[in-house]
Amino acid sequence: MIAEYTGELIYEPTVTSRISVAAHRERSYVFNLNPTFSIDSAYAGNETKYMNHSRRSNCKTAIYNVNGEHRVGVIAARNISENEELFIDYGQSFPLPETQEMQTADQISDTPGVNENVKPLRLDISKYEHLSDNTYSESSS
Numbered sequence: 001m002i003a004e005y006t007g008e009l010i011y012e013p014t015v016t017s018r019i020s021v022a023a024h025r026e027r028s029y030v031f032n033l034n035p036t037f038s039i040d041s042a043y044a045g046n047e048t049k050y051m052n053h054s055r056r057s058n059c060k061t062a063i064y065n066v067n068g069e070h071r072v073g074v075i076a077a078r079n080i081s082e083n084e085e086l087f088i089d090y091g092q093s094f095p096l097p098e099t100q101e102m103q104t105a106d107q108i109s110d111t112p113g114v115n116e117n118v119k120p121l122r123l124d125i126s127k128y129e130h131l132s133d134n135t136y137s138e139s140s141s
Contacts, residue, residue: 001073001074001075002059002073002074002075002076002086003046003047003048003073003074004046004048004071004072004073004074005031005039005041005045005046005048005049005061005072005073005074006039006041006044006045006046006048007029007031007039007040007041007042007043007044007045007049008039008040008041008042008043008044008045009033009037009038009039010030010037010038010039010040011036011037012035012036012037012038014040015030015038015040018030018040018042021042022042028042029041029042029045029049030042031061031072033063033070033072034063034070037070039072048074051074051086051087051088052085052087053087053088053089053090054087054088054089055089056087057077057087057088057089058076058077058078058080058084058086058087059074059075059076059077059080059086059087059088060074060075060077060088060089061073061074061075061088062075074086074088
């Protein structure tokens, strides 16, 4: 595991109430955890909230159940070179302008909110693994 995606654990109504602020800022750090909860790194979080999007990402996320709590781990999807920027795939719900769909990750702006026509996102993790307690151990981190 590279890092844990951290932030405020919030209910769906709170996510909805923060949409206008995220739209005004032209960025959102909400990660859908499950149908009830999301993690919002906008006000409390770590450096994982700055990981950029790529359909050809070098990292992926997995949800771990740790002592009854859901945790999001960012893990390497392949071997990563020293000083290589880390990318995750935000999911199919992440809106990219049509002209950017075929660009490589390093051709897309690194700065949140710079890409025209990009709406605030909520990370779609439905395609990612949900791992049980027995797959997590302190020695694997």
